Amino acid sequence: MEEEDDCPELVPIDSQTSSPARQIPVTIITGYLGAGKTTLLNYILTEQHNKRIAVILNEFGEGSALEKSLAVSQAGELYEEWLELRNGCLCCSVKDNGLKAIENLMEKKGKFDYILLETTGLADPGAVASMFWVDAELGSDVYLDGIVTVIDAKYGLQQLKEEKADGLVNEAARQVALADLTIINKTDLVEEEELNQVRDTVRSVNGLVKILETQRSRVDLSEVLDLHSFDFQDGAKLAEKLQLVKPTRPHLDKSILTVTFEVPGDLCEDALNAFIQDLLWEKKFCNKAGEPMTVIRLKGIVSFAGKAHQVMLQGVHELYEFNETPQLWEENSHTNRLVFIGRNLDKNILQGIFISTVVMNGGKK
Numbered sequence: 001m002e003e004e005d006d007c008p009e010l011v012p013i014d015s016q017t018s019s020p021a022r023q024i025p026v027t028i029i030t031g032y033l034g035a036g037k038t039t040l041l042n043y044i045l046t047e048q049h050n051k052r053i054a055v056i057l058n059e060f061g062e063g064s065a066l067e068k069s070l071a072v073s074q075a076g077e078l079y080e081e082w083l084e085l086r087n088g089c090l091c092c093s094v095k096d097n098g099l100k101a102i103e104n105l106m107e108k109k110g111k112f113d114y115i116l117l118e119t120t121g122l123a124d125p126g127a128v129a130s131m132f133w134v135d136a137e138l139g140s141d142v143y144l145d146g147i148v149t150v151i152d153a154k155y156g157l158q159q160l161k162e163e164k165a166d167g168l169v170n171e172a173a174r175q176v177a178l179a180d181l182t183i184i185n186k187t188d189l190v191e192e193e194e195l196n197q198v199r200d201t202v203r204s205v206n207g208l209v210k211i212l213e214t215q216r217s218r219v220d221l222s223e224v225l226d227l228h229s230f231d232f233q234d235g236a237k238l239a240e241k242l243q244l245v246k247p248t249r250p251h252l253d254k255s256i257l258t259v260t261f262e263v264p265g266d267l268c269e270d271a272l273n274a275f276i277q278d279l280l281w282e283k284k285f286c287n288k289a290g291e292p293m294t295v296i297r298l299k300g301i302v303s304f305a306g307k308a309h310q311v312m313l314q315g316v317h318e319l320y321e322f323n324e325t326p327q328l329w330e331e332n333s334h335t336n337r338l339v340f341i342g343r344n345l346d347k348n349i350l351q352g353i354f355i356s357t358v359v360m361n362g363g364k365k
């Protein structure tokens with residue numbers, strides 16, 4: 001988000017003043033136009049009766065000063081709340097009004113157990129995800145549980161392949177790149193062969209993502225809710241997952257893909273900050289063709305010199321953070337694992353820069 005720069009500095013609120021209430025998970029449901037997002041929401045609402053679920057049928061990301069509604073469902077009843085997204089910087093507008101609206105609503109209607117947020121088909125879920133993430137540090141009532149991307153089995157491939165003018169990132173592919181879970185929906189409309197192509201293409205973009213296949217978005221709810229995708233308490237789970245990631249081969253032109261590498265040793269924290277900022281913010285690193293590498297999603301488990309615990313690295317767009325996990329390193333087996341999802345990524349170049357600038361002693365023992 002270019003607008004980021006215009007945001008006022010946020011000052012941490014004294015966390016002592018707010019009671020240490022349980023945080024409420026937010027799942028972002030995204031996906032291209034007509035893929036089946038609303039169908040999924042409705043399915044979850046009818047299936048899930050034990051949770052008080054708030055649904056934000058919102059068009060965050062469109063950026064215009066329109067009135068937006070916030071629908072809350074409880075035991076089959078639907079409340080609707082209107083909120084106004086004032087003009088101005090998108091991230092501030094979404095952050096201030098979106099989060100405030102949720103918090104106001106909770107004050108009025110009591111706490112929810114869960115929040116589902118449907119973005120518009122063309123929205124960049126990264127921008128929406130950022131609002132919850134940034135606020136987490138400020139002691140927000142809510143936290144981001146995961147990003148779910150619904151894909152149309154029939155038109156998904158075409159949508160993923162569409163080339164954007166001026167080399168802009170294809171929105172459908174970006175949604176897949178950011179997803180923690182993808183749901184390939186409308187499988188009734190395609191033959192096996194076509195479905196395989198969609199699945200392979202999704203996998204080619206995102207080597208980490210879990211893929212489900214559905215009709216009418218009917219999923220096992222336990223596979224969609226409470227993913228804890230950003231939960232650093234669960235560092236072991238991410239470490240395990242990262243080990244299984246395979247680098248992907250591009251299926252699409254100008255495509256987004258996943259690269260991953262494993263490097264032994266300890267890292268210098270300042271150097272890692274510099275590396276990530278050069279990569280995410282400055283776009284300083286280029287592939288062999290001289291095109292700047294663009295990272296949309298970043299995950300890792302790393303070892304900082306002098307720290308006994310494993311550290312989780314998470315990045316969405318231009319935001320990233322490190323968090324110490326409860327996991328301790330085993331003696332002499334400090335292995336840094338990183339996964340990058342983005343465009344124009346060249347694994348060898350990236351790994352080379354990483355080893356020479358971030359790993360202590362340039363990776364030499």
Ligand SMILES: Nc1nc2c(ncn2[C@@H]2O[C@H](COP(=O)(O)OP(=O)(O)OP(=O)(O)O)[C@@H](O)[C@H]2O)c(=O)[nH]1
Nearest residue numbers: 032033034035036037038039121185186215216217
């Ligand atoms: N054949 C078929 N149609 C489906 C399936 N799932 C949803 N649909 C239909 O596809 C259309 C779009 O579904 P929605 O759930 O509204 O999709 P959406 O992603 O919310 O759409 P937008 O909000 O407009 O971007 C509706 O007419 C659904 O009834 C499916 O599995 N098979």
Ligand SMILES: [Zn+2]
Nearest residue numbers: 037038039118
């Ligand atoms: Zn919809």
